[in-house]
Amino acid sequence: xxxxxxxxxxRSTLNVVLTQMVERxxxxxxxxxxxxxxxxWRLVPSTGFxxx
Numbered sequence: 001x002x003x004x005x006x007x008x009x010x011r012s013t014l015n016v017v018l019t020q021m022v023e024r025x026x027x028x029x030x031x032x033x034x035x036x037x038x039x040x041w042r043l044v045p046s047t048g049f050x051x052x
Contacts, residue, residue, distance in 0.1 A: 004011055021027045 002011075003009075003014065007014075009017075018027065022029060
């Protein structure tokens with residue numbers, strides 16, 4: 001299943017939300033990650049969430 005099917009949100013919407021979270025400093029893009037959707041985003045440690 002794609003991420004869209006799993007969570008029921010289109011990728012375009014997801015990208016907007018993720019971008020807004022990056023701008024608020026809640027998550028950061030993981031530039032060193034392989035080109036895999038699962039590893040494209042990383043939580044910022046200061047939010048209290050573990051890094052994936």
